[in-house]
Amino acid sequence: MTDAVTFRAPRNQWWDVWDQFKTHRGALIGMVVFVLIVLFCFVGPLIWRVDPTAIPSGRELLRLRNQGFSLAHPFGTDNLGRDMFARMMKGGQVSLAVGIVGMILSILLGTLIGVVAGYFRRADGVLMRLTDLFLALPLLPILLVMSMLFRERLSALFGVEVGMFLMIVTAIALTSWMRTARVVRGDVLALKEREYVLAARSIGTPPRRLIVRHILPNVLSPVMVSATLMIATAIITESALSFLGMGFPPDFPTWGRLVADGVDYLQDYPSRSMVPGILISLTVLSVNYIGDGLRDALDPRIRGR
């Protein structure tokens, strides 16, 4: 009987995950699109060396503003003659940076609270009440109030752009950690009862090492899935804040800001709000597809089928 078993070379489990991920066509396309957008925003400015904030002066201003698509300005120019192609890259840098940093902070906070609540029974009640409380907060109003609150103080401390960046990223993290915390807590509660954790504890592993060594690696997959989805949420939240005029200052381009600025010119120059809108939508769509593919790939029940 045993002869029939074919022996495979031992293999890292991430290769299995990658194999499964590759079969999800949407996720693959999503990843390609996402990488292209990231390249466009971060490598693009090295090739397309036009200052996104440069306003032409004198008669040039009259000649260069509100231009349509052309070779000199692939996405045209805005009402102040600034090159929209360069602004799109700059705006994308900010939106993606907010998305990724916001996601990291939110995941760190959520995982920390989830692990502590799941592992230490004494903290569980308090932390879960806290989570319920945060889930009951009306988030968008709170975000708007927070941005109104700390705008000036942080601008004075770190400068307008860094100050707003810190504020938005913190606000996003503070209002979006709850789902991750709940998922992680549930998983930790189940893992805690496993034999290998008991074995590790019986040889005297202190709680901190037990968590870092044995529990965290096992909650990695749900955390990774919610991390990808969190990027999408963070980008949309930032864009929504900027759209409502509560985000970054007006002359500082982000995708949401560019959509909001373009809406006023929708009738005459529709491309000005449509292009950044399409970029936001493409990014969010690709990230959501990646998340879908990851969820399937990381689920061992589906893998290998």
Added chain:
Amino acid sequence: MFTFTMRRLLLAIPTLLFIALVIFLLLELSPGDPMSDMPLTIPPEVRQQMRLALGLGEAWYIRFYKWLYLFSVVEPSHVLANMTGYDWLRVEGQRILSFQTRSPVADIIAQRLPQTLWVVGLSYLFGILVAVPIGIYSAYRQYSWFDQAGTFVSMVGFSLPTFFTGPLLILICSICVGWFPIISDTTLVVDSWANFLKQLRQMAMPVFVLTLYNAAQITRFMRASMLDNLTQDYVRTARAKGMTERIVVLVHVLRNSLIPVVTVIALGIPTIFTGAIITEQVFRVNGLGALLIGAIYGSDIPMVLTLSVVFAILIVLFNLIADILYAVLDPRIRYD
């Protein structure tokens, strides 16, 4: 069940008190001054008296207590009196006044509520009506072209932010084709068929945008829940008994897979009131979201505080309703 409901209702009170306190303190810290748009020529002592007249002179805990009293006793009495027509219900005295308009907050909310309910409520209803059949058929014919198209459309609808789909729709339907007005006329009174048609036309776009978003989310849940149930043993048993396919899917499977979907729908109802802030802004619908944004810009503290706490109450309430529904619909779940 009854004790569970009672316990949760009692627990909701400290939660809501805490949320109200947090929002109050946040607003307390805010740099906006309701006196900032008064002329600078007003002498300081008059300015001080005006601040006192706005109720800003006292310590924060006294003001919080007073607001709490007005919010939980006086305002509900007026709302009740207006709804039932019994004037004796009114508690006389001070009411929560908006800094911007100097009229009671509850009255302004009552004025704006119908706009939001019509646009956002209708879109939620349409969303459910569209999503449930699509979800059922998608799951029943998994991996068919209908399923592929349905999942793709729901992924797109779920990913596109409303501040993009809104302008896109305006561009297509209002600017290029000219079917619908760009900005809704909020003073329109529906008293004739012509006006009713006008109302329908101006509601069409915001309702469509929100329907797309709501339907996308509910379809995903419906499909996943149907898929979970279609592989269960009881489905095979029902088929083995000789039930027709229609009865198996629409009676046996659907009833079970609606349980999580109903709770998701209940959880989403508070977003009818809060989630449409951006859509209302795009289409200039004069509803609660627009009211909140205007109040935040104008540092209208009583209005922001009252609206946010009303939203929080809705969220807590519908969380509770979702939990109760879950237990009522699924006999395996017992909280006692």
